[in-house]
Structures are given as structure tokens and as C-alpha cells.
Amino acid sequence: xxxxxxxxxxxxxxxxxxxxxxxxxxxxxxxxxxxxxxxxxxxxxxxxxxxxxxxxxxxxxxxxxxxxxxxxxxxxxxxxxxxxxxxxxxxxxxxxxxxxxxxxxxxxxxxxxxxxxxxxxxxxxxxxxxxxxxxxxxxxxxxxxxxxxxxxxxxxxxxxxxxxxxxxxxxxxxxxxxxxxxxxxxxxxxxxxxxxxxxxxx
Numbered sequence: 001x002x003x004x005x006x007x008x009x010x011x012x013x014x015x016x017x018x019x020x021x022x023x024x025x026x027x028x029x030x031x032x033x034x035x036x037x038x039x040x041x042x043x044x045x046x047x048x049x050x051x052x053x054x055x056x057x058x059x060x061x062x063x064x065x066x067x068x069x070x071x072x073x074x075x076x077x078x079x080x081x082x083x084x085x086x087x088x089x090x091x092x093x094x095x096x097x098x099x100x101x102x103x104x105x106x107x108x109x110x111x112x113x114x115x116x117x118x119x120x121x122x123x124x125x126x127x128x129x130x131x132x133x134x135x136x137x138x139x140x141x142x143x144x145x146x147x148x149x150x151x152x153x154x155x156x157x158x159x160x161x162x163x164x165x166x167x168x169x170x171x172x173x174x175x176x177x178x179x180x181x182x183x184x185x186x187x188x189x190x191x192x193x194x195x196x197x198x199x200x201x202x
Contacts, residue, residue, distance in 0.1 A: 041122075093106060111173060115173075141165045
């Protein structure tokens with residue numbers, strides 16, 4: 001499962017593991033990163049990971065639960081860092097700036113995140129049983145909803161947050177850049193225009 005820090009002091013991740021379990025975990029994650037570097041995340045299967053790490057497939061499933069769990073574990077550090085920035089970091093992304101400024105900054109940061117980690121994030125979402133119920137995704141949506149409410153939106157901010165979250169979908173963003181040749185900066189400008197119009201009713 002993906003890691004969601006709840007308090008500023010909780011950013012070190014899940015509880016400490018036994019040393020042998022931690023070594024096995026790092027060996028599996030190292031093998032997974034090697035396979036991704038060689039073939040891309042779409043080619044990473046539990047069978048191939050077990051073979052590369054020299055363990056049984058059952059060991060891989062016991063450790064990660066599913067392919068989605070593996071992908072989310074690989075994203076855990078970068079996702080936790082992103083969450084820390086928008087929940088506890090300095091404004092305008094973190095607390096202390098007006099809701100609209102934080103919305104603009106959130107989208108810009110998420111677009112930058114997808115440009116760096118998009119293939120892995122896309123693979124994680126595709127592997128999840130319900131991509132919309134992944135804890136991190138629910139947190140992003142809730143964050144956007146709260147910022148809309150802070151700006152005084154009363155026209156179904158929950159549904160509007162769902163719609164805005166959809167525009168930051170990794171598949172959508174990567175398709176725009178790789179297929180249509182759009183610059184990431186153009187995506188960021190479009191997000192700024194969109195949320196400004198939504199908040200100000202223009």
C-alpha cells in the first residue's frame with residue numbers, strides 16, 4: 001500500500017522491520033528497479049522479479065501483496081515527499097497561502113512529479129484493483145476539495161475536486177507530452193487557468 005504521512009514526524013515510513021526482512025525487501029526492490037531500468041515498468045511482472053531476485057514467486061506476493069502493491073512501494077519515498085510538501089511544507093504549496101495559490105502550486109508540483117515518475121505511477125494505477133481508492137489518490141482529491149471549500153465554493157466541491165483530479169491523471173499528462181508534443185510548462189499554465197476560472201467563477 002502507498003504510504004501517507006499523517007504527522008510531520010511520521011515521514012520515516014512504516015514501522016521498523018526485522019533486519020533480515022529489511023534486507024530481503026531491499027533486495028527485491030533493487031531487482032525491481034533494475035528490471036524497470038532495463039525494460040520499463042510495464043514489463044515488470046512478479047514472475048520476472050522473483051527470477052531476478054532468486055526467490056519464489058510466493059515470497060514476492062507475501063512481501064508486496066500484488067503488482068500494484070509492488071509499484072506503490074517503489075513510489076513510496078517520492079510520494080511521501082510530495083505529500084509532506086503539500087501538507088506541511090512552505091507556501092504556496094504548503095499551509096499559509098490562500099486556497100487558490102495552493103491549488104495552482106499543487107497542480108504544478110503534481111505535473112512535475114508525473115514528468116519524473118509518470119511511467120511508474122501509471123503502471124501502479126493500472127495494476128490497482130480500483131485506482132480511485134488508492135489512499136494517496138483519495139488524499140489528493142480530499143486536499144483539492146478542502147482548498148475549494150476554503151475559497152468559498154459551495155457548488156458541489158467534492159465532484160469538482162474529482163474532475164480537477166482527473167486532469168492530473170498520469171496517462172493523460174504523458175500522452176499530451178509524448179504524443180501531442182506539449183511542453184510541461186504549457187500543462188502547468190493550463191492548470192493555473194483552469195483552477196482560477198473554477199474558483200473565481202469566470
